[in-house]
């Protein structure tokens with residue numbers, strides 16, 4: 001293990017105004033933009049929201065760096081172009097819509113040397129970064145660290161869900177170590193590089209074009225529970241002074257769905273101190289404090305919302321990030337697994353480890369499913385039959401972590417996801433065996449207990 005990444009320190013709390021310096025005295029006192037900064041650093045602001053948005057939503061940080069971000073050669077379209085990354089879903093040209101239930105097996109790690117960026121491929125999405133509205137779901141399969149390269153996304157925020165292998169992420173605001181079971185959010189514009197200390201890595205990425213993730217309101221739950229703000233961890237300032245010779249470092253910049261490259265002679269991870277509330281963070285999903293029914297019926301999955309990007313319509317999310325963690329099931333005379341349903345929202349699901357309660361045998365870690373708007377779905381036949389034949393005792397869902405990206409928008413699916421060898425043509429068969437239990441002679445069940 002690389003020594004330098006051991007025991008990183010983080011700043012606790014969601015959306016905090018952080019203050020951090022890697023060299024004592026590097027932060028200017030009393031002002032953001034002094035004529036001369038301490039240590040001869042350059043001051044640079046990064047705005048995550050329009051200057052004028054209401055204060056409670058305003059996000060920006062001030063970075064004090066060895067050289068400013070602007071010190072680079074011109075941007076050029078990346079060559080060869082990244083062929084499997086899509087951001088604009090507004091026309092039917094690139095991706096297409098289907099009401100069919102879709103399920104994919106885990107994509108295999110490539111044999112060729114592939115870093116996090118080259119290993120990204122888009123599965124589905126809606127809207128467009130040009131309109132600042134919508135989202136994309138990608139997966140990544142990678143086996144190599146990003147050496148001499150940093151990535152920034154001017155299209156949207158990335159929420160990354162590693163499923164296999166840790167990610168050591170250098171960012172302008174400091175470093176993050178992220179392992180399966182944790183998530184990391186890297187916002188619009190923030191430069192980062194992904195290293196793979198364990199070798200091969202696979203995971204899911206939710207990209208949102210609208211704005212930034214928020215914690216959901218808790219309503220009658222009260223002031224505590226679900227994802228607690230203090231468990232979100234933001235890096236502390238860290239910098240490297242590595243010289244990359246003439247034009248030795250490459251910035252990869254995603255903009256309008258395309259990738260551009262610019263060369264420079266220094267590492268962009270040269271921020272000696274920063275302050276502000278626009279910064280990446282990670283969160284351990286095992287710290288999620290789930291709430292659930294304690295008497296009867298099945299709670300809607302919104303009860304497990306970790307983070308949300310709200311739309312302008314009250315209560316309607318552009319996208320919610322929902323987790324299905326281990327929890328006790330105690331409901332009486334209740335069908336406890338997910339009910340059969342059709343949803344006006346669209347549901348993309350993945351599995352980090354363990355098994356998913358709705359598809360006990362057939363949904364595997366690293367796999368994914370998409371149930372689009374109003375597409376019927378629910379537990380598979382085996383889970384249904386097993387559940388109705390068992391006497392429900394209090395039981396605990398064993399150690400497992402499934403998640404859902406749920407959107408009010410209608411996602412189109414990319415051609416490579418639809419023609420993927422991992423797409424399971426037999427998915428529908430998990431429900432086709434659901435037989436009629438209808439019996440006119442059967443006496444309606446009275447509420448027991």
Ligand SMILES: O=C(O)Cc1cc(O)ccc1O
Nearest residue numbers: 300301337338339347358377
């Ligand atoms: O479809 C799914 O498996 C996700 C889901 C879970 C649940 O407990 C209730 C509704 C729902 O969409």
Ligand SMILES: [Fe+2]
Nearest residue numbers: 343347371377
């Ligand atoms: Fe569902």
